[in-house]
Amino acid sequence: MLIRYKKSFEKIAMGLLSFMPEEKDVKKLQETIREYETNDNWHLFLWKEEDILGTVGVRLHGNDAVIQHVSVNPSHRNLGIGRKMIQKAKEHFENDYHVCADEATESFVEKCESGSASSQV
Secondary structure (H helix, E strand, O other): OEEEOOHHHHHHHHHHHOOOHHHOOHHHHHHHHHHHHHOOOEEEEEEEOOOEEEEEEEEEEOOEEEEEEEEEOHHHOOOOHHHHHHHHHHHHHOOOOEEEEOOOOHHHHHHHHHOOOOOOO
16 A cells, blocks of 8 residues: 655665665755655655565656656565555556656666566566
């Protein structure tokens, strides 16, 4: 189930985002979380089953909802979680925005759309 990020999930979200190559630096990671907390156009969601297993971040820009972060706990990859997160995020925004990906998530989002993706993000 996709749930909205809130401050009490900060450490979990930072841990998941840190698996993305461009979020390795702690200072950059803190800036990213701060942006999700303060910018009304940045939306962070967490994927929760029994535990929180992944995160997907979307930035609203004009008519676009840009998927800019996708990350799954490494011990839960290849189970379709990434694909489920992308699908639910798209469903959340598709009535009001054109949902697309940025450079960092483009290849994964395309694989999800073609149905051949594993959750190796």
